[in-house]
Amino acid sequence: MPVVEERPRVVPAPDPGGEGEQYQARRTLARPxxxxxxxxxxxxxxxxxxxxxxxxxxxxxxxxxxSAGNGVDFLSRTVPLDFPPAGELLSLTWQTLAIVISATLLSVVLSVPLALLAARNTTPGRTSRGVSRTVIVLCRAVPEVVFAIAAFRVFGLGGMTGVVALGIHSVGMVGKLYADAFEQIDEGPRTALRATGAGALQQITGAVLPQALPSLVATALHRLDINLRASAVLGFVGVNGLGYALSTAIGTLNYRRAMAVALVLLVLCFVAESVSGAIRRTLLQDVTTTARTSRRARRTEALRLTQLREPEPKRSPAQEAAGAPRTLPRWDAPRLRRATWVVLGLALLVASAWGAGLSWRTLRRGTESFFPTLGDFLPxxxxxxxxxxxxxxxxxxxxxxxxxxxxxxxxxxxxxxxxxxxxxxxxxxxxxxxxxxxxxxxxxxxxxxxxxxxxxxxxxxxxxxxxxxxxxxxxxxxxxxxxxxxxxxxxxxxxxxxxxxxxxxxxxxxxxxxxxxxxxxxxxxxxxxxxxxxxxxxxxxxxxxxxxxxxxxxxxxxxxxxxxxxxxxxxxxxxxxxxxxxxx
Missing domain, CATH: 1.10.3720.10 (MetI-like)
Structure with missing residues (x-):
């Protein structure tokens, strides 16, 4: 039986020049x-x-x-659940929340300067960016329990250990996402401020941070619920709160109490995740809207910022003599609502720092024992x-x-x-x-x-x-x-x-x-x-x-x-x- 050789299909090519050329049509595939x-x-x-x-x-x-039989036996040993007394349960819950909120605040305070140093558009030097990125990666790679062990040696019993451990470990995630947010901002407003003679710090506070603020807040809220789940681990190294109550119950084989505390922690994590998720979605809607604005809108915004940076026109002597009032933003409902949330947020942060037992004396004592403690881990x-x-x-x-x-x-x-x-x-x-x-x-x-x-x-x-x-x-x-x-x-x-x-x-x-x-x-x-x-x-x-x-x-x-x-x-x-x- 003769072998038929398959040939590429020949079709007439477009002939704009009238030469009647032909080409071989082949399916083009991307080569790996x-x-x-x-x-x-x-x-x-x-x-x-x-x-x-x-x-x-x-x-x-x-x-x-x-293992099904063991599971049934375990369930029989956990019911009925043995919840701690209401006063003790509220105290444990508040200790956990205070430590988690304070740790998240610490991570934000540490991450903002690190992220500014790690972002390409805010730090031109490769050495500074490399060092900052390395610090961020190391904070993320080391488990929080290791930071807790070291912090326990430095600060001893108390909430300070949990705050430092969770806060430093959180820098690994928060710092990376903050640096990404800084690199994704629109450079138009910053260029406008630079044209008016603004310095680097004025550009950061006037253009970089305001644009990235929704993403910064959303990341902090996301890290908050992660730290809440991580607080269960810190209880096994002596940090107060629900995690410590859980570790104590497990150590004494009191599964009724352990599962009751675990259920409280689960509900707390679910509520925190739901609330922070809703706030993040609301904030990120603003980010999405800003990202989709046209170039004309961005140029208008840059022009507006430039005009805001121009010196205020000098009032005439007649206006000064007549005492013409300066125009200030009105306290309308949206502005009043924003101010209320800011005040409540600041009050919560202060109360959390107090509830976690943070103090300058504890911090000073820990600073003095830092290097001796570091020597215990080396070589x-x-x-x-x-x-x-x-x-x-x-x-x-x-x-x-x-x-x-x-x-x-x-x-x-x-x-x-x-x-x-x-x-x-x-x-x-x-x-x-x-x-x-x-x-x-x-x-x-x-x-x-x-x-x-x-x-x-x-x-x-x-x-x-x-x-x-x-x-x-x-x-x-x-x-x-x-x-x-x-x-x-x-x-x-x-x-x-x-x-x-x-x-x-x-x-x-x-x-x-x-x-x-x-x-x-x-x-x-x-x-x-x-x-x-x-x-x-x-x-x-x-x-x-x-x-x-x-x-x-x-x-x-x-x-x-x-x-x-x-x-x-x-x-x-x-x-x-x-x-x-x-x-x-």
Whole structure:
């Protein structure tokens, strides 16, 4: 049978010159680049690592079925719930809120100058930007419990330990997002101020900070509810509040009291997340509106700012003699409402500082003992358990990979169902948004405690806790990324008669995929740090070695554990940055 050679189809070309030329029409496909193939390979390795860790830890239906009896027995030991007396419960709740609010305020105060130094448009020097970025990354990479251990050595018992630990750790996230907000401002108003002779500080206070203010407040509120969940961990190192009551109840096997306190903490986290989310959405509407204004509107705003910077025209002697009044803004309802919220906010901050026990005397005493305490942690040492530390670090990485894999499998469909442009129903999207929010309100430490009791000590409990906990954050990020895609291509596909699933896989998901990939790697980064913390309650990994070394005052071992975890976190952080650049 003769072999027929396929030839490219020859069609007549447009012939504007009258020469009757022909060309070969071929379908053009984008050739994969080496960087793209490398990034895809790295992602496949991460996914494969998650599947491998899931199998290696024996996370399957049989494991859950075998633990069902323990779960029923645990539930019988938690009811009826034993809540603390009303006065004690209110006192614990106020202590926790005071510490969390003060810590968030501290992170904002520290992050604003760091972010200004880290942003390209406010700091031209590469050295200053590099140092600031390094400080921000280190604050994010070191777990908050490590800062709490060091702060406990400096300040002792009291709320100051929790405020410093949460505040410094929060700089890692708040500083990064603040720097991004500063870099995304419109340079028009700042250029107008510069044209009037304003200095660098006047440009920052008059143009940079006002434009970024909604994003700054939204980030601070977002960090507030994160710190509220993290406060449960600090109770295990002696910080007062609901976390300390939870750790005391767990230590005495009083599960009725422990679950009652955990329920209070869950409700508190849910309320804080709901309130801060509503405020953030309101504030970010202003940001979106500002970002979508036309160039003419921005030029008008710049001209207005320039006119405001011009000197006030000198009044005539007749006006001065007649005492002509200066015009001031009226105290209308919106201005009065804003002033009321500002006063209430300042009062809450002052009351929180007082409730957390902050004082200049405590700060001065801590400053004097800072360097001696730092010497206790240096130089690093493994304390003769080098092999055990590396083995436990490997288990921690397994827990993080398996937990991320579980979270991805559950969060991707939940996040899609929570996106309004995917499901097409506001009620369905709102229901799944609320479900994701409820899951996110549960601290991973509480989940770890439950799974440790149900499945026993070890890595299985840690992986399950991280898997369920990842659904909250990852589901929200996936839903946001899907909703932020350009609706134009999706409408075009819908107009051709494409069905909803075809529009999703053909338009929405491909455009949101780069952001989703970044979220997956970010979740893995978070889970490595969280897996370290979960070892405190017996969920396996190197966290147990960390807490045990702190209890026996082996602080050089604590430093070694921190450096080992830091190396893994920075490796994942570098991989995430590289993959995002490739897919950008």
């Amino acid at each position: 680049t080496a960087a793209g193939l490398s990034a895809a390979t790295a992602l496949l390795v991460c996914v494969g690592g998650g599947v491998w860790a899931f199998v290696a830890l024996r996370l399957n239906v049989a494991t859950l079925v075998d 690093p040492s493994t304390g003769g358990i080098t092999g055990q530390l590396w083995a436990d670090l490997w288990v921690t990485l397994q827990i993080a990979l398996a937990g991320t894999f579980i979270g991805v499998v559950l969060a991707l469909p939940l996040g899609a169902l929570a996106a309004r442009n995917v499901v097409g129903s506001h009620r369905v999207a709102r229901f799944f948004r609320t479900l994701v929010l409820m899951v996110r309100a549960v601290p991973e430490l509480v989940l770890a405690i439950v799974f440790v009791v149900v499945t026993g000590l070890g890595a299985v409990a840690g992986a399950l806790a991280l898997g369920i906990g990842s659904v909250g954050l990852l589901g929200k990020l996936v839903a946001d990324s899907l909703e932020e895609t350009d609706p134009g291509p999706a409408r075009a596909l819908t107009a051709t008669g494409a069905r909803r699933h075809q529009v999703f896989f053909g338009s929405v998901l491909p455009r949101a995929w780069p952001a989703i990939v970044g979220h997956l790697l970010y979740q893995l980064d978070v889970n490595v740090r969280s897996a370290t913390l979960l070892g405190i309650v017996g969920a396996g990994g190197i966290g147990y070695d960390l807490l045990n070394a702190a209890r026996v005052l082996q602080f050089p071992v604590v430093t070694s554990v921190v450096l080992m975890v830091l190396a893994v976190v920075l490796l994942i952080e570098g991989l995430a940055v590289w993959v995002r650049k490739v897919y950008a």
